[in-house]
Amino acid sequence: MEKITIDIGATFLYPMPMVLVGSVIDGKANFMAVGWVSRVNFKPPLFSISLGLHHTNKGIDENKEFSINIPDVSLIEKTDYCGLVSGIKIDKSELFNVFFGELGKAPLIKECPVCISLSLFDTVKLPFNTLYIGEPKEVFTEKKYTTDNMLDIKKVNPFTLTMPDNHYWSVGENLGKAWNIGKNLKNKDF
């Protein structure tokens, strides 16, 4: 079929993982919904979150600490709510059961299957957004979310985002083993 071009500004990843980024601002925990997030370094493990002009930026800039919490589908309404209302106007500190690890300014969400506290490693200013690169200090989960001591995505039950149609999606079926199912193409002619 013929290729068509689409608006470059309306192009995203399909799909994007949804996380709740936590920070402390004026002494209170605040959370925002973020889909522009990625692991970016092997050793040390580093994660990037890309933020526009948000209340959260103030907390990260001041404290050099933040959190990444992975919500499950039962938290979808609360996650979406965090993306709808700004911490400038609405106090979101009571929305979840908050706990802290060793980083006192990286608020973690007890209800989330995976909670990562990070110290700020670097800040990259982009034309509109700021890329905050963080180094995990502690990662919390619960035994029930793991299989063979690894996080099990079907137990974690996270959800993803698509833009610009703006929908959330569950994780579907297991399609096979990575770094493995391509092996039968080795030594083939193309």
Added chain:
Amino acid sequence: MEKITIDIGATFLYPMPMVLVGSVIDGKANFMAVGWVSRVNFKPPLFSISLGLHHTNKGIDENKEFSINIPDVSLIEKTDYCGLVSGIKIDKSELFNVFFGELGKAPLIKECPVCISLSLFDTVKLPFNTLYIGEPKEVFTEKKYTTDNMLDIKKVNPFTLTMPDNHYWSVGENLGKAWNIGKNLKNKDF
């Protein structure tokens, strides 16, 4: 249930979108599988890919151009193969039907539902990986992958990755509208 901590190095996003990054090296198209990818800026739209020490880096460093192609599940074996074998040893230029847009060094994959050609915007050196930030110049798709002139993830049919268990996953059900389903929490007490 009680929280436990897990190894910070074994922590990833759940799940990660899978893409094929294209580059031209020594006059030949090369492709690698990448799950550490993110949209990172609103205007202009920018995307980051985080690469370790790969053959692809040479092509991007030299040409200041690369591509991001989103494969569908029918391409899962070929995508995995691209993650298994290095372009240093194996010529992957015949693996797909390759075409080019206006960027002569950003090879695009005809079989992929979404093909993005990017010019290099910035390079961020991290301790182990390099973060290549690219600005899309053209985005190609086909009419059959869209609904209401937007990319439709159920028609695109991409897949995602989890680590460290190393599995691929399809996209599941539609769970609701983003920036919308949290509205009924407005004006509630928590």
